[in-house]
Amino acid sequence: MKKFIVFFALIVSVNVFACKCAYQSFGERFEKSEFIAEVEILKTYNVDFNNGEDDRFYKADIKILKLYKGKEIKNIVIKGKLKTDQLEEFYGGGDCSVFAKKGEKFLIYLTKDNDFIMNSCSYKVGLESSKIALERKALNFLIEKNIKKTNVYIGDLNLKLFSNSIEKDDFAIYKIIANHKGKIVDIRAVKNFKSSKSEEILKSVKHSLVSNTKKQEKGYYMVLFFRKEENKSLQEDGFSLWN
Numbered sequence: 001m002k003k004f005i006v007f008f009a010l011i012v013s014v015n016v017f018a019c020k021c022a023y024q025s026f027g028e029r030f031e032k033s034e035f036i037a038e039v040e041i042l043k044t045y046n047v048d049f050n051n052g053e054d055d056r057f058y059k060a061d062i063k064i065l066k067l068y069k070g071k072e073i074k075n076i077v078i079k080g081k082l083k084t085d086q087l088e089e090f091y092g093g094g095d096c097s098v099f100a101k102k103g104e105k106f107l108i109y110l111t112k113d114n115d116f117i118m119n120s121c122s123y124k125v126g127l128e129s130s131k132i133a134l135e136r137k138a139l140n141f142l143i144e145k146n147i148k149k150t151n152v153y154i155g156d157l158n159l160k161l162f163s164n165s166i167e168k169d170d171f172a173i174y175k176i177i178a179n180h181k182g183k184i185v186d187i188r189a190v191k192n193f194k195s196s197k198s199e200e201i202l203k204s205v206k207h208s209l210v211s212n213t214k215k216q217e218k219g220y221y222m223v224l225f226f227r228k229e230e231n232k233s234l235q236e237d238g239f240s241l242w243n
Contacts (some may be wrong), residue, residue, distance in 0.1 A: 019096035021121035027150035027223045033109040035070035041104045058082040068139045079119035096120045149220040167194040168228040
């Protein structure tokens with residue numbers, strides 16, 4: 001009975017302190033992040049925070065493999081404990097902890113609002129991930145075209161009818177023009193999907209955004225990803241744009 005009580009207490013504790021992360025679209029992440037780079041972890045080590053009274057963080061020396069946005073840095077602060085016992089490691093992440101290891105390589109987005117501290121809510125993609133190629137293409141395109149205002153969230157956008165006409169692993173970028181009240185007055189394709197129905201897709205996007213867009217300043221951009229292997233549906237960051 002005592003063992004059951006202890007086990008139940010552990011479950012309750014994990015649920016109470018569970019780390020909750022808000023979903024962000026690719027466009028939101030790109031605009032809000034001040035540091036975006038592909039990095040390799042060279043070394044992890046403990047650091048003295050608050051005169052040794054705070055052991056919830058450690059540091060990692062990094063090698064920047066490719067810098068997309070921000071200034072070059074040599075190390076990052078990571079939420080978590082470098083040395084943990086088996087129980088803590090099993091439940092690690094419940095308090096947003098991250099267990100980074102030497103040799104890990106990933107694409108990471110960090111913000112000033114979070115003091116550039118990496119935690120389990122920080123968006124990162126392993127360089128071996130199948131998602132990385134398409135995301136690299138989008139990042140390179142945005143930087144090449146000097147596009148910065150991409151803070152657009154899209155609601156349900158039903159484009160299943162076009163899924164067979166779009167080439168595998170592609171993305172589109174649309175410029176949204178709104179008036180001072182936030183009402184959309186025009187949508188233009190900066191980069192269309194490679195599709196024979198690109199104009200029909202644009203019309204569908206325009207129709208969907210009329211009722212979903214919040215008030216924003218004039219001239220901003222929306223990025224859409226298409227991953228044909230993911231249920232043959234149009235997706236943004238792996239999340240379906242319709243139910």
